[in-house]
Amino acid sequence: MATLNHYLVLSAILFAIGTAGVFVRRNLITIFLSIEIMLNAVNLTFVAFGRSLGVADGQIIVFFVMTVAAAEAAVGLAIVIALFRHRETLNPDSWTALKW
Amino acid sequence: MIFYVFAAIAVVASLLVIAQRNPIYSVLLLIASFGALSGLYVLLDAPFIAVIQIIVYAGAIMVLFLFVVMLLNAPHEDVERDEYTHTHRGAPGDVAPPQLLVATLSMRLGAVLAVALVVELVWALGRGESEFGVAAVSSVSAIGHLLFTDYSFAFEVTSILILVAMVGAVVLARREAS
Numbered sequence: 001m002a003t004l005n006h007y008l009v010l011s012a013i014l015f016a017i018g019t020a021g022v023f024v025r026r027n028l029i030t031i032f033l034s035i036e037i038m039l040n041a042v043n044l045t046f047v048a049f050g051r052s053l054g055v056a057d058g059q060i061i062v063f064f065v066m067t068v069a070a071a072e073a074a075v076g077l078a079i080v081i082a083l084f085r086h087r088e089t090l091n092p093d094s095w096t097a098l099k100w
Numbered sequence: 101m102i103f104y105v106f107a108a109i110a111v112v113a114s115l116l117v118i119a120q121r122n123p124i125y126s127v128l129l130l131i132a133s134f135g136a137l138s139g140l141y142v143l144l145d146a147p148f149i150a151v152i153q154i155i156v157y158a159g160a161i162m163v164l165f166l167f168v169v170m171l172l173n174a175p176h177e178d179v180e181r182d183e184y185t186h187t188h189r190g191a192p193g194d195v196a197p198p199q200l201l202v203a204t205l206s207m208r209l210g211a212v213l214a215v216a217l218v219v220e221l222v223w224a225l226g227r228g229e230s231e232f233g234v235a236a237v238s239s240v241s242a243i244g245h246l247l248f249t250d251y252s253f254a255f256e257v258t259s260i261l262i263l264v265a266m267v268g269a270v271v272l273a274r275r276e277a278s
Contacts, residue, residue, distance in 0.1 A: 007140070030117070034117070040133075043149075047144050047146050054232075054236070056242055057246070062149050073164055074268075081168065
């Protein structure tokens, strides 16, 4: 039987994996994917808490988080495309300047 | 029991996402992880969230990622240190071309994903009570009612956010006229 704690532990594991991905990888696309993993871990926490309290608010917050994630992915990928045109690389270390 | 299956799939797929060198595989594995998470949402009596997880996340956002990965055509990080691309390029006769291998692999993966999706949806629609003490709020009408009463301001702000993101993405990705 899966209790609330099981979901919270799983969510913590997923969030840790996402954090590790952001710091370990040297590829902008993979870093974005790691951020998506973290967002999903938080979503799981919201739904699990909402279920354990018997309210629908957790699911509604997940709805908003998904909307923000979609907007973030669209703008972030547009920035990646724009930067890739200048430098022809996906390594974040070559993009330390805000302006050129 | 079924919780552990989905949890294992989600954790292993997420670990492989950050372990892959090829972003295309990373994106496909992340879709598998999202499928497992949507199964967990079904276990938590949130079928609406489970369905929009598949439609919006696995369907829309991940396809956007995949599209950008293919558009940039820079699949490997640290290309100069990547050994096996050169070995593949050096011996085209004895081993299948990588593109063909990827095509058959992705076709099989797509079939497996489709079957898994059907099984998951059938199971989601046909399951009974769960083990949490309180009654679940899982109906879409209840969620919609809350969304348009208590959360109506946030809902409208969300529409502005999407408009801003759309305009921003178009402006950022536009080719500069020079």
